[in-house]
Amino acid sequence: METELSRQLGIEHAIFGFTPFPAVAAAISRAGGFGVLGAVRYTAPDDLRRDLGWMQEHTGGMPYGLDVVMPAKKVEGVSEADVEAMIPETHRRFVTDTLARHGVPELAEGEASGWRITGWMEQVARSQLDVAFDHPVKLLANALGPPPADVVARAHDRGVLVAALAGSAAHARRHAEAGIDVVVAQGYEAGGHTGEIASMVLTPEVVEAVGPLPVLAAGGIGSGEQIAAGLALGAQGVWLGSLWLTTTEAGLGSRALTAKLLAAGSGDTVRSRALTGKPARQLRTAWTDVWDDPAGPGTLPMPLQGLLVAEAVSRIQRYEVGPLLGTPVGQIVGRMNSERSVREVFDDLTRGFERAVDRINRIAGRSTS
Numbered sequence: 001m002e003t004e005l006s007r008q009l010g011i012e013h014a015i016f017g018f019t020p021f022p023a024v025a026a027a028i029s030r031a032g033g034f035g036v037l038g039a040v041r042y043t044a045p046d047d048l049r050r051d052l053g054w055m056q057e058h059t060g061g062m063p064y065g066l067d068v069v070m071p072a073k074k075v076e077g078v079s080e081a082d083v084e085a086m087i088p089e090t091h092r093r094f095v096t097d098t099l100a101r102h103g104v105p106e107l108a109e110g111e112a113s114g115w116r117i118t119g120w121m122e123q124v125a126r127s128q129l130d131v132a133f134d135h136p137v138k139l140l141a142n143a144l145g146p147p148p149a150d151v152v153a154r155a156h157d158r159g160v161l162v163a164a165l166a167g168s169a170a171h172a173r174r175h176a177e178a179g180i181d182v183v184v185a186q187g188y189e190a191g192g193h194t195g196e197i198a199s200m201v202l203t204p205e206v207v208e209a210v211g212p213l214p215v216l217a218a219g220g221i222g223s224g225e226q227i228a229a230g231l232a233l234g235a236q237g238v239w240l241g242s243l244w245l246t247t248t249e250a251g252l253g254s255r256a257l258t259a260k261l262l263a264a265g266s267g268d269t270v271r272s273r274a275l276t277g278k279p280a281r282q283l284r285t286a287w288t289d290v291w292d293d294p295a296g297p298g299t300l301p302m303p304l305q306g307l308l309v310a311e312a313v314s315r316i317q318r319y320e321v322g323p324l325l326g327t328p329v330g331q332i333v334g335r336m337n338s339e340r341s342v343r344e345v346f347d348d349l350t351r352g353f354e355r356a357v358d359r360i361n362r363i364a365g366r367s368t369s
């Protein structure tokens, strides 16, 4: 499955895999795709250094990338404590009451709240970049718009391609003007932060808006047939996030959460502001329901909501509190019905792609020898 972009990066298949887990990212690259490690959970640069070092040793010499969450607009001199101070008491009480109603235990003393999304903060993302540029990362992706101009220039100086996610053609045009090299057109169905336009509509709109820049189709892809659809719509590859969550290499850290994902259908997700303050697709749970309920206090804007709920989410995950337990995931969760290795998932994708191409060739009256 070769395209101009896959040839440029030296990979066998134009399948890009976003994942927060180094073992999954490395396995994707080893399988012939392009693994992209999500950095948002790394608040300590040394942890990222350790894991990128590990990936370097476990990708079998194949290329890989890093995804940071860096807002294009710079917020100078604001610390996590300053942001914490902006959280209203009513919201703090709402979190405490919700957890108490579901009997969620406190974390034990000294047990740090592991789930923090402070990677969005300028200074954290910049410290991640310093580490990334010490490693042979081949692509740097950014979730919230194009990275700042100096970061794009720094990447280009080192021969690193820059990618950015876009939920509309207008976003994609702004990315192109900012000098990025690859646009990830991410549709409404996708896990994580999403816009309101479905992939079927979005991909060709973005291709038209930024061509000849390469576009990757993202959102709702979990089979080779869907990969073929993305390429037919003009994409030079696909970018998958949800599908890897139930692979054997993924470190979700909760059997109950894996079981919930395996059992969920495509209608069991919701686009909610409950986790970060921006609409992000995730499993629908009692937690998303209370935040989306008009009778509740409603969510706070990013980044306040993320800070407000960080410890609560850690507690829910630590004690596997069933009704509240969730994760970002896309509608493709309905196809994630068994735990398989990354290699098995990958082989299934490439076989399905070949089947789809054969079928289309037959329909078009071409031989498929």
Ligand SMILES: Cc1cc2nc3c(=O)[nH]c(=O)nc-3n(C[C@H](O)[C@H](O)[C@H](O)COP(=O)(O)O)c2cc1C
Residues within 6 Å of the ligand: 018, 038, 039, 040, 067, 068, 069, 141, 142, 143, 144, 165, 186, 189, 190, 191, 192, 193, 218, 219, 220, 221, 239, 240, 241, 242, 243, 327, 328, 329, 330, 331, 332
């Ligand atoms: C658990 C999870 C976490 C995500 N976190 C990020 C992130 O930190 N940065 C980012 O650029 N995209 C993130 N995404 C979105 C993915 O990069 C990708 O665009 C999306 O998963 C594609 O749609 P799919 O879920 O239907 O495969 C996340 C997705 C999931 C499922």
